[in-house]
Amino acid sequence: MPENTPRTAPSARTVGFDLDMTLIDSRPGIKATYEVLSAETGVHIDAELVVSRLGPPLEQELAHWFPDDRIREAGDRYREIYPAHAIAPTLAMPGARAAVRAVQEAGGKAIVVTAKHEPNAKLHLEHLGIEPDAVIGWLWAEAKAEALREHGATVYVGDHVGDVRGARTANALSVAVPTGPCDAAELRAAGADVVLTDLNEFPAWLADYRD
Template sequence: MSAGLVVGFDLDMTLIDTVPGFRDVLIALGAELGVEFPVEEMTSKLGPPLELLLAPYLPEERIPAAGDLFRALYPRHAIANVPAFAGAHEAIAAVRKHAGRVLVVTGKYPQNARLHLDHVGFDVDHLEGWVWGVGKADVLTREGAGIYVGDHVHDVEGALAAGVTSVSVLTGGCTRAELEGAGTHVVLETLEEFPDWLEDYLAGPLG
């Protein structure tokens, strides 16, 4: 398996801690729109598409324009202050150790996702943005992925829909019980555990 290893990673709250940047963009967006968003509450459950996150706080007709404005404000407020999670670079390096390909498959606007990858210096073969939940399955299948790593139940849905191994980390807003209930194959506390897990996985009967 290692000769053809392809591993996909989610971005927000899996590889990078998006909370500081997301918080600052929401504050800037609220100032532009004259709306006081419950920022702490909203950043505690990152994962769903932005428009769904905004939906409880804005009239439906204002959401598309608010989403566009959020994405326009994003580069100024949410790149320099967003770090890679501990273990993220090492997780990518673990895939490289086995001559594997690294994908980032995310619901984030692609141009902003690319800014994050460049800022933290991730070595990635393919970036696919604006895909969410089971929609990630098409990308994972097309790119030949065998593993998808995420933090949200919807990442699990995408992995399972593609028929690949679902690895979940507890750095996002979903609990172990929620992730296991969604059907993930593996739950890791953080990406720091991923290199050892990958070694064991590739050494196993299917490796």
């Protein structure tokens, strides 16, 4: 190899991250948004129950509260009011910024692949100063494999069994954190290759990981 040819570090890779309850704790903001939606529509929504099971797409959750012919309208309104009520209360999960930086500092790319409405996902990341190389929204579970394959991700980090399924569908290593609705046993049973306590452990794990 010529001396001036760039060399890729052995640890350089593309790593995908889920958003809700992996990189961000969006429960306070989502709860507030559902409470506003409930007040506007007059439909009872148990917002505490909603935030206890984050992960699946919005329409899947709305189907628990609205008849089929109102789900689209309710979803559009939810996304419309979301920025005003959900961005400010949302916090970064412990270790989130350092996890993304660890990938980038190793010469790799960090991407976010989420079921969330993509513009709102970007608002969260900008507000919290988390700077991935790409953000891809509107993908859930196995569908996340589309973006993971497109970007050449070999690792996907998430908190939900749906994230594990997405990683496995993409033939990526599934790294799971039990910081959302799924505990460590559920994540392992779903096929997670690695289960960390939280993202604080991710930089050290990444430094030791070899494909």
